[in-house]
Amino acid sequence: MIVDGGLARRLKALACTAPLHDLDARKAKLDWADATAYQMAEIALHTIDQVTVAMDFDTGASHEVIVRRLLPFIAAQAPHRGKAEHEKVARWVLDNLLNVGTVDRGFRSIYGTVGPDGAYERRAFDFKLLVELSAPNGEIYLRATDEAINVLVGALDTDVESAQIAAEVKLENLIKRGRLADAKLAAEQARYRTVQYGETLRTILDATRRDVRSVDWEHAVPELLDSALEHIESRFQAENAILRNITKARDEAEDPGRKRSAAELVEIVTDCITRHTQLQARLQAAGAYFRAEQDRQQFAGPPRKGGVDVFGQILVPTMGLGVGDAKATVEAYFRAASGPSTPGVATLPSLVSMLLRPAPERSTLVGELPEPELAPAEDTDRFSQEHWRRADELLDLTEVPRRLSGLLEEARETDAELARLVALRVLHAYSPEVGAAVRTGEATALIAVDDGTPLDDPEFGGIDLLVVAAMVSAELAEPGADPDDAPAPAEEVA
């Protein structure tokens, strides 16, 4: 068996889409609405889309903003439903993409791989689609993960720069050839790449803030910043040219569909330009940022005496251990670091005052008990006790088998409803629950047998069954009649 790394990668990529398919699989089971009218996977993709577009350098969109932006899309799928339901659908999809209800708020998929010893082993792959992060002001906002962006635009996990160039060239060509729908797609993809590009820079700056030396500011980062600036410059030119082209296309277009897609394209490209401006501002500030951090981190006092380096010597090694091994270390640390606990003991004065305190007045604790207004329970039984008793009498057939037609006739003399009950019970006896009868310890079970005689009856159609009560014994637990080879014996035609 050969399982290569590529297979594992593909399995992981496949796993990322599972939560989306799962939404459509589960929508039928929702009890608060008939959600089958909605295409949940589409809504989910659109949600990731909206979250990604809203991501900027520092924060992203809040739950409320995303739900609001989703509403028109959801409303378009089921325009006759209420706004409250649309909102509920939006929240349901958002919650499921976050996987609210699990501790990790993430997804886990199991995949197989071949270990160094050639044995098949199962491994867990944990991933998230959307994450909640807290902004400096305490608000919670959403960001899409790399996995989510991969679901959104396939194979985006490539070299950001080369992918961007390809997308831009494609975009320009598409506009020249007048294929606006495709151009819109390309422009959107270009925008996601811009977002991803910004994310890369943000990660680098974050790492710099924590530790200047963890990032290579001598070669790697300056190169990255230079190429990023160059890149933005060329993108500016390209995008401005595209903008001119499509603005013209928008103004001259006759067909309303074409006009609209051109207008959307203008909007997307404008947004791209704004984003590039933001990125450029960040890039320009990056150098100063590095120097400030270097100053801050370098001019700390000289070391004087050795102690334990808690981060490098304890925290990082501990976190690299398996959970089972790490437990011993953290427990030893916790026991030693938590200090003594002081068992709570009441002092005599407080104990005395506690004992002397008057008992609280009960009347202030509980208000008047409201008398519940109870509606009488509706009678849900279709057949009365009397009907059941009469049917029992009719079907007490321990000696001689009888035909269904005869039973119906006799029952109809009393009541049409009784005939109905008898027919249903005989039909039920066609596939007798012998096992249940054995379990409940009943002496007889009603059995209906099909001998091919058609039933001639004004109300019911099918086979005129032979009905008899059979003795039940524990050894004969298997039902004798095979219901598969006969037509349905007594079907209601009324």
Add this chain to the structure above:
Amino acid sequence: MSPKDAAKNAEAAARLIAYGLRPKQLPARDASYAELVRRYGEDREFTQLTHAVAAGLGLMVLDVSNQAGAVLAATDESAFEIKMDSYARQSKIRERRETEKVMHGVIHLAVAALAFPRPDDLGNDTYVGRVSVDQVDAVVREACRILDERAEQAEANDDPPSDAPELEQAWRAYARRPETATTKDGRLAPDTTRGMISRALRFLAEQGFLVHVNADGGGTYRTTPRYQVQVRELAADAAFTELLELDVVAISGEDGSLRAGTTGTL
């Protein structure tokens, strides 16, 4: 020494221990406490007596100083011991218990790592560290990033085996856990990392190890001399010994590794 004097001395020693059990009382604010601390420092017999009384109670005297007061630690199986089990018990047990404990422990370690970023900060009696919920989370996630990078460089598949969750590396359990989550009543969700961190900081503040400064960064605290003594004299060594037993040895430069070179520390 007459029996009367001996009884008096024993009472004084026990009183010093009693002060030590109230972590928020300080010699600087209480003249009789300060007098006992002075006596501990000058009178060798009294020092020994104090240690004996403490040992009898199941306590260990880590340090007695004017800044920190009497810093005590519970010995194994003592009535004063706080067990990890009881600390982690309050959280919901939806996740595996062990993972939950390790997460709490890692957070406590990260608080100490952030409070004393360099080894020297632990030794410097005048050093006051500052920690906030935001920073603690960032420190642990930075450690996750370092370990993730290392894993990538090693190019071995170290996704956890699905049938042996105790082999999952501790950092993965932390990295999986969300930083924050919306709750119905808008409060901090207790099983997110920020929820767990803010609980740890409140706990340490109750134990007299931290003092709340302000609400910046999800809650900012400064360390007390007592915390420094506790981590330096006992806790760091305890954890270090455990690691040595597992044959995990990390050598670190003299300026620590939290901000300085994190490459090649292992």
